[in-house]
Amino acid sequence: MIRCVLMLIVGIVIFPKSTIAQQHQYGNMYLFYDAAGGNYYNIDQEITPLQLAKGTYWALTFGFNEIADGGYIGIQTGYNNANSGMLIFSIWNATVAAKGDANSYVVDFDGEGVGKSCRISIPIKVNHTYRLRIWQMESNSSGTYWGAWIKDKTIGKEYFLGKIKTNQQTTLSSDVLNFVEYYGGATPCDQVPKSRAQFNAIQFNCDDPTSECEDAYTAYKYKFAECITGTCALNDAYSEVIFGGN
Numbered sequence: 001m002i003r004c005v006l007m008l009i010v011g012i013v014i015f016p017k018s019t020i021a022q023q024h025q026y027g028n029m030y031l032f033y034d035a036a037g038g039n040y041y042n043i044d045q046e047i048t049p050l051q052l053a054k055g056t057y058w059a060l061t062f063g064f065n066e067i068a069d070g071g072y073i074g075i076q077t078g079y080n081n082a083n084s085g086m087l088i089f090s091i092w093n094a095t096v097a098a099k100g101d102a103n104s105y106v107v108d109f110d111g112e113g114v115g116k117s118c119r120i121s122i123p124i125k126v127n128h129t130y131r132l133r134i135w136q137m138e139s140n141s142s143g144t145y146w147g148a149w150i151k152d153k154t155i156g157k158e159y160f161l162g163k164i165k166t167n168q169q170t171t172l173s174s175d176v177l178n179f180v181e182y183y184g185g186a187t188p189c190d191q192v193p194k195s196r197a198q199f200n201a202i203q204f205n206c207d208d209p210t211s212e213c214e215d216a217y218t219a220y221k222y223k224f225a226e227c228i229t230g231t232c233a234l235n236d237a238y239s240e241v242i243f244g245g246n
Contacts, residue, residue, distance in 0.1 A: 053193035055184025063175030085124030100160030118162030194245030
């Protein structure tokens with residue numbers, strides 16, 4: 001999902017960089033974290049959409065200590081409808097996955113790398129807080145299953161997206177970041193739909209049911225892709241991102 005396409009394509013003609021300001025597709029921004037190194041079994045983060053927009057994805061990416069591949073988990077609105085949505089959990093280059101809840105499903109993804117993805121289609125609600133959770137499950141010499149849950153804390157409902165297996169034993173690393181992406185149809189930069197969301201601290205090795213965590217980090221810097229407007233306020237407990245719009 002993390003890609004910024006900065007070209008204007010009409011038919012087979014690709015215009016030079018001077019035309020970048022005229023069109024933007026797959027626009028994104030990033031929140032960066034300076035987390036301490038470790039061998040983690042769990043990552044948690046809460047994201048609260050404060051203003052919805054169509055074709056918008058709010059996500060957390062994570063890495064592993066033992067392999068170069070990583071994954072991502074997040075919530076997104078529909079391509080053409082901000083009132084529809086999906087929960088997504090993916091790991092690059094994975095070849096084995098299993099669905100979670102009855103309404104979850106597994107797909108192979110490509111286009112920005114390949115791998116396995118577990119998904120649930122549900123409407124995303126404004127002002128609802130969604131807790132993203134990655135947790136180590138079965139692990140042996142053939143690989144490690146990582147489970148993913150997203151809980152709508154506002155209504156107290158948790159969704160088990162499924163589990164995906166890495167091709168060798170793995171632990172979670174401190175290589176984490178957030179991104180916001182507009183993945184909808186090609187549109188001028190000043191017409192990328194405006195969204196707003198709050199990103200709480202990323203937490204490692206949280207103990208249920210106490211919710212006490214070994215480490216917690218808030219973003220220390222951010223970057224918007226070329227041509228996308230927006231603002232970001234970095235606070236001690238959370239970051240608030242306004243993405244797109246005029």
